[in-house]
Amino acid sequence: MGLFRNRGLSEDERARVPPGQHLVRNFPVLDVQGPPYQEIPDDWDFRVWGRVAAPQRWSFDELTALPAVGEILDIHCVTSWSKLDTSWYGVPMTWLLDTVAPDPSATHVVAHAEAGYTANLPLDALRAPGVLLAYEYDGYPLDPEHGFPLRLVVPQVYFWKSAKWLRGLEFRTSDLPGFWERRGYSNSADPWREERYAF
Numbered sequence: 309m310g311l312f313r314n315r316g317l318s319e320d321e322r323a324r325v326p327p328g329q330h331l332v333r334n335f336p337v338l339d340v341q342g343p344p345y346q347e348i349p350d351d352w353d354f355r356v357w358g359r360v361a362a363p364q365r366w367s368f369d370e371l372t373a374l375p376a377v378g379e380i381l382d383i384h385c386v387t388s389w390s391k392l393d394t395s396w397y398g399v400p401m402t403w404l405l406d407t408v409a410p411d412p413s414a415t416h417v418v419a420h421a422e423a424g425y426t427a428n429l430p431l432d433a434l435r436a437p438g439v440l441l442a443y444e445y446d447g448y449p450l451d452p453e454h455g456f457p458l459r460l461v462v463p464q465v466y467f468w469k470s471a472k473w474l475r476g477l478e479f480r481t482s483d484l485p486g487f488w489e490r491r492g493y494s495n496s497a498d499p500w501r502e503e504r505y506a507f
């Protein structure tokens with residue numbers, strides 16, 4: 309089925325589609341709860357806390373004044389759609405890590421989003437190419453459905469780890485399964501190894 313649906317692709321495109329995935333041209337919306345708001349609340353902030361030398365708290369205006377970068381990334385949802393060459397703009401994770409300076413004891417990060425949604429990652433996963441705190445998609449502010457005003461983007465793992473409506477990153481000395489990881493989904497979530505479920 310995956311092969312049939314992928315047969316119109318170029319060689320280059322085909323090589324970028326992980327096993328069991330098919331390409332979409334639209335941008336599907338997947339979430340548990342939907343957008344928490346259409347405008348940024350007055351008390352909105354983005355925080356970094358836990359095992360870091362320099363914890364942070366930024367308003368949205370402060371966040372968008374930080375160094376920013378554009379990234380063109382392929383994304384892969386565990387429900388089997390992938391999308392190539394998605395265009396994001398925001399704060400590069402490399403800059404954020406340099407700024408907050410994780411303690412040597414920090415091994416894992418939990419992304420905290422609105423309404424209690426969380427996703428966990430090994431700290432090293434944040435050091436991979438392209439990872440960013442995105443506030444624009446395709447040259448425009450994120451749509452409410454896609455995480456306005458801020459989302460995490462980690463293209464190397466299934467897209468559930470890319471928390472929409474992101475409010476903070478917690479640096480930890482141990483792992484802590486996130487929303488889907490507690491519900492049977494893979495902790496590591498590598499789409500090239502089809503790590504969809506824990507068992």
Ligand SMILES: Nc1nc2c(c(=O)[nH]1)N[C@H]1C(S)=C(S)[C@@H](COP(=O)(O)O)O[C@H]1N2
Nearest residue numbers: 336337338339340385421425454468471472
């Ligand atoms: N806060 C939050 N972030 C979330 C989700 C969610 O339910 N809540 N769903 C995840 C899942 S399963 C996917 S596939 C992507 C979908 O992002 P999109 O709706 O922009 O395509 O967001 C992820 N981030």
Ligand SMILES: [Mo]
Nearest residue numbers: 338385386468
């Ligand atoms: Mo997903």
